[in-house]
Amino acid sequence: MGPIYIMWLRQLKRYVRSRARMVGSLGQPLIFLLAIGFGFGPIYQKAGGGDYIQFLAPGVIAMAVLFTAVFAGIEVIWDRQFGFLKETLVAPVSRFSIMIGRTLGGATVAMCQGVIVMVISVCFGFRPHWGAILLALVFMFLIAMLFTALGTALASQLNDMQSFPLIMNFLVMPLFFFSGAIFPLNGVSPALAVVASFNPLAYGVDGLRAAFGGTAFYGMGTDLIVLGFFCAFFLGLGSWLFSKIQI
Amino acid sequence: MKNNIIEVKNLTKKFGSFTAVNGLSFNTQRGQVFGFLGPNGAGKTTSIKMLTTLLQPTSGQITVDGKDAVKNAREVRESFGIVFQDPSLDDELTAYENMEFHGVLYKVPPAVRKARIEELLRMIELWDRKDDLVKQFSGGMKRRLEIARGILHHPQILFLDEPTVGLDPQTRNHIWNYILDLNQKEKITVFFSTHYMEEADRVADEVTIIDRGKIIAQGTPASLKKKARTKTLEEAFIKLTGHGLRDEDASGIEGMRMMKKMWRR
Ligand SMILES: Nc1ncnc2c1ncn2[C@@H]1O[C@H](COP(=O)(O)OP(=O)(O)OP(=O)(O)O)[C@@H](O)[C@H]1O
Ligand SMILES: [Mg+2]
Numbered sequence: 001m002g003p004i005y006i007m008w009l010r011q012l013k014r015y016v017r018s019r020a021r022m023v024g025s026l027g028q029p030l031i032f033l034l035a036i037g038f039g040f041g042p043i044y045q046k047a048g049g050g051d052y053i054q055f056l057a058p059g060v061i062a063m064a065v066l067f068t069a070v071f072a073g074i075e076v077i078w079d080r081q082f083g084f085l086k087e088t089l090v091a092p093v094s095r096f097s098i099m100i101g102r103t104l105g106g107a108t109v110a111m112c113q114g115v116i117v118m119v120i121s122v123c124f125g126f127r128p129h130w131g132a133i134l135l136a137l138v139f140m141f142l143i144a145m146l147f148t149a150l151g152t153a154l155a156s157q158l159n160d161m162q163s164f165p166l167i168m169n170f171l172v173m174p175l176f177f178f179s180g181a182i183f184p185l186n187g188v189s190p191a192l193a194v195v196a197s198f199n200p201l202a203y204g205v206d207g208l209r210a211a212f213g214g215t216a217f218y219g220m221g222t223d224l225i226v227l228g229f230f231c232a233f234f235l236g237l238g239s240w241l242f243s244k245i246q247i
Numbered sequence: 248m249k250n251n252i253i254e255v256k257n258l259t260k261k262f263g264s265f266t267a268v269n270g271l272s273f274n275t276q277r278g279q280v281f282g283f284l285g286p287n288g289a290g291k292t293t294s295i296k297m298l299t300t301l302l303q304p305t306s307g308q309i310t311v312d313g314k315d316a317v318k319n320a321r322e323v324r325e326s327f328g329i330v331f332q333d334p335s336l337d338d339e340l341t342a343y344e345n346m347e348f349h350g351v352l353y354k355v356p357p358a359v360r361k362a363r364i365e366e367l368l369r370m371i372e373l374w375d376r377k378d379d380l381v382k383q384f385s386g387g388m389k390r391r392l393e394i395a396r397g398i399l400h401h402p403q404i405l406f407l408d409e410p411t412v413g414l415d416p417q418t419r420n421h422i423w424n425y426i427l428d429l430n431q432k433e434k435i436t437v438f439f440s441t442h443y444m445e446e447a448d449r450v451a452d453e454v455t456i457i458d459r460g461k462i463i464a465q466g467t468p469a470s471l472k473k474k475a476r477t478k479t480l481e482e483a484f485i486k487l488t489g490h491g492l493r494d495e496d497a498s499g500i501e502g503m504r505m506m507k508k509m510w511r512r
Contacts, residue, residue, distance in 0.1 A: 006351040014339045017380075083335040087396075090299050091352040092324040247301045 003093040004101035011072065011105025015112070022113075025071075029064045029117045033057070033124050036182055049184065057118075057126035058209040059181025062143055065114040066201060069144045070172050072106025073151015073238070077158055086247055095243035103152060103238065107144035114140045129213030135220075136211035139227070143204040146231040149238035156241040181205045185217045200230040251310075252277040252404060252436050253298065258307035260293050260460075267293045269460035270307070275404075275438060275453075280430055282451030282468075283440040286488055290460040291440040292332050295408050298438075299329050312403060328353075328402035330394050330410050332440075338382035342373055342392055345381060346399060353400035360399075367395040370425055371418075386413050394422055398429065405429075407439035411446065423450055444481035454480075458488045
């Protein structure tokens with residue numbers, strides 16, 4: 001058992017033990033599936049887009065992964081406030097491995113939420129191609145790692161939860177809404193297309209949708225490369241900032 | 248092996264314009280029980296955080312076991328264990344899991360880890376509660392667990408920042424005996440801060456008293472009592488700092504401050 005494994009295990013144990021959080025964070029994706037999915041479904045169909053749930057479900061799955069991942073990263077602030085962060089920071093282990101361990105843990109949790117939402121979507125009529133399910137899991141994992149690392153990077157610069165609403169409203173929400181999760185990117189105004197092209201989640205949603213059998217906007221290869229690049233970048237940034245934490 | 252396991256030179260820490268630690272210099276000998284005393288806000292915790300690589304000094308030098316605490320933080324972390332003043336347990340894990348987490352991070356071999364966790368949990372009388380979540384524990388139980396955890400990997404230096412606050416007298420005795428026993432048998436250096444003067448008097452080989460970030464007096468408890476011409480360390484402390492332990496109000500003590508200057512080296 002190494003430090004990375006024990007950090008990973010800790011994140012998982014905390015997830016499994018807080019059922020309320022697990023159930024609570026399913027609320028938002030459920031609302032999106034029901035309200036947006038069934039609300040806009042008929043219009044989407046009339047406009048010739050086909051079955052909206054097929055289109056929306058990958059976006060909502062990505063959303064569940066995004067929110068859980070950012071949240072898992074932000075948890076560093078809690079650890080700081082409850083004091084446990086000190087215990088990990090004085091350990092004779094490189095802070096890089098501490099950060100990687102907890103990011104892997106957070107990402108695993110985020111993937112679990114994604115898989116649960118995928119199952120729920122299927123109950124609501126989502127019919128993915130199961131052939132590329134492994135590829136879909138790869139995309140979920142990349143999204144999860146990327147945003148847990150981003151959350152960790154942010155949290156290592158903050159002392160308390162005061163700025164949490166700021167992060168939710170000015171970072172996480174825009175990331176989601178400007179990603180093409182709820183509307184197709186082809187045909188949107190050029191300005192919106194440019195914004196989306198700088199949004200890592202746009203590639204995550206696109207890749208996930210393609211893996212589930214939908215049509216890709218950027219192409220799956222591009223999605224993988226861009227997402228992989230962003231993921232590596234935020235892991236680097238996150239672990240660098242994490243290693244600089246002072247208490 | 249060098250005789251000084253901790254060497255501190257001109258250690259200073261500023262928070263903005265406020266100087267919390269102001270030019271501290273002292274050495275701790277290998278195997279010593281070293282008491283770090285001072286009233287609230289004296290800068291004890293801030294100093295310990297710098298010694299344990301959690302905080303960067305504004306200036307000055309810290310050498311722990313021959314290594315620089317700023318440049319070789321990773322290596323320095325190999326040589327100590329610490330019990331923080333503030334809580335540092337994971338409330339969502341059980342007592343056993345908290346111990347195991349620590350053991351794995353500090354690379355204690357599995358067999359030793361298992362045996363030692365049991366021994367320590369029995370010592371602090373929490374063995375029968377080992378599978379309870381820490382959030383269900385009382386303050387004293389959490390404190391005991393933190394102390395046990397700090398000892399788990401048998402570090403070369405054990406930092407204890409007010410370890411026995413909130414513990415009843417028997418438990419305090421019991422834990423100190425265990426620590427002093429380790430100090431004897433394993434030659435573990437113990438660096439502790441406390442507000443209990445009789446505790447410091449009893450266990451410390453040497454004490455350093457600081458106030459407002461500066462050293463006021465250094466020496467063995469006996470020599471300090473002799474210098475201050477008092478019977479107890481508590482009285483010596485009051486005489487030297489110019490005020491009581493939790494008396495932050497500094498008014499009307501200018502006369503005492505004059506006296507304090509005489510004791511400064
Ligand atoms: N992060 C910080 N930012 C600003 N000031 C700080 C910070 N940490 C400590 N201080 C200040 O530094 C001074 C020394 O604090 P420290 O915690 O080291 O005292 P202490 O000797 O441990 O006291 P106590 O006996 O109450 O634990 C205090 O005046 C405190 O307000
Ligand atoms: Mg303190």
